[in-house]
Amino acid sequence: MNVTLRDVAKLAGVSTKTVSRVVNNQGELSDATRQRVQAAIEQLDYRPNILARSLVNQRTNTLAVVAWGIDYFGPSRTVLGIEKKSDELGYSLFLSLMAHPDDGHIDRIMGTLIARRVDGIIWAAPEVGANRSWLSTARLDNLPPMVFLSMEARPGLVSVSIDNRHGAIQATRHLIDVGRRRIGLITGPLAWWEARERQRGWQEALQQAGLDPAAAPVVEADWSAESGARAMQRLLERDPHIDAVFACSDQIALGALGVAHQSGRRVPDDLAIAGFDNIPESAFFWPPLTTVYQQLIEAGGLAVEKLHQWIEARRRNDKGAAPEAAVLTPELIVRRSSSRA
Incomplete structure (x- = not known):
């Protein structure tokens, strides 16, 4: 049986308008009245009609x-x-x-x-x-x-x-600060605004350090570890002497790390790698991944x-x-x- 406002009002000994005020937390009522109505609501297990309330209040929450x-x-x-x-x-x-x-x-x-x-x-x-x-x-x-x-x-x-651009600047500046000069980039899919912003931040950090972004290899990936591995292979083919990689997601970085290990490059001794996202697993990559934490x-x-x-x-x-x-x-x-x- 559906319990109505009228049922609650009858049990509490008040008007239906008073019950409505309690349910909607409106109007000034004495504590005693409010408690009596609330007790009746609990006793009858009354559930407000959300649709009806939304029509009255002009909101559905x-x-x-x-x-x-x-x-x-x-x-x-x-x-x-x-x-x-x-x-x-x-x-x-x-x-x-x-x-x-x-x-x-x-x-x-x-x-x-x-x-x-x-x-x-x-x-x-x-x-x-x-x-x-x-x-x-x-x-x-x-x-x-x-x-x-x-x-x-x-x-x-x-x-x-x-601020994806600023995050990329931080990561790239860090790679520069630890002595890296040939910093390749693995972007996310460049149709994404976020991927383009990360590429822009990488470019700006290199320029601010007097390095030429046009001389550094850039490969596009699709955010995944699998695409990161393929991109890392192409990056090394284009420039076998790179000493750092900024990967535009941690999953991309995971794929890049695997290829670096397979090619005999020691991370970070021969090749430094930084990612972007700070996924929970990134602290347990080998070696643990430097990354950019975005407050998602x-x-x-x-x-x-x-x-x-x-x-x-x-x-x-x-x-x-x-x-x-x-x-x-x-x-x-x-x-x-x-x-x-």
Whole structure:
């Protein structure tokens, strides 16, 4: 039997309006009345009708997350951060997984989310190719509040990203500081904005040290260890005398380490290697991997906080609230793969 507000009110000896105030934590009630209603709710095992409440309050306390690539380390950790902070703030999540990062069915995706009356949307799919070309201020004005992850900051958008360029500068400068001068690069797929930013940071660090990036070998991989191994083989074929490699993900670095060992190169004595991500396993590579720690869980949580603020601002019709970009600074983690000490 479905227990109703009327059943709770009858048992507690109060009006249905009073029960509604307790359920929705609204209005001023005496502690005695509130406790009596709460006791009746527990005794009858009353469960509020979420759909009915959403119609009355014009909110569902549900956030949509549009994601792709959660089999990769970065996107999966970011979604974990989103889930944790959403639960903390009392939101449920509706996860929409894209078939491809450049999925062109934006209208279909948005139609589904609007039909589900989500309070806001976190666009967690990474920026790949032209998959942000659909964005415009006029279009966003007709959608629920949105926050974007893993993309270049743009005017008029609320976004949260990691400073990939700065992380790459840190890693490359470290390799230079430990005496390396022939520093090859294994990039991620360059259709990804994050991969291009890491390449840019590597280039800038070399230039700042008076080294010519054009003279250093560069090979593109796809974030995986298997592609990292193939890329490392090509890197050594192009320049057998390189003394360091910046790998744009820890999985790429894992493949590169394997090829270095197989070729008889001692790491770090003959060849220093640095990665990017600080995956949990990187501390147990042999040798343990120098890498760049990016705060992915924190970025996901910050996206939820930003979206919550944006939802509340729009609900208050706060014209003074301005979209802004938040950029988190990653941290270099130095281990044995780059240091002879």
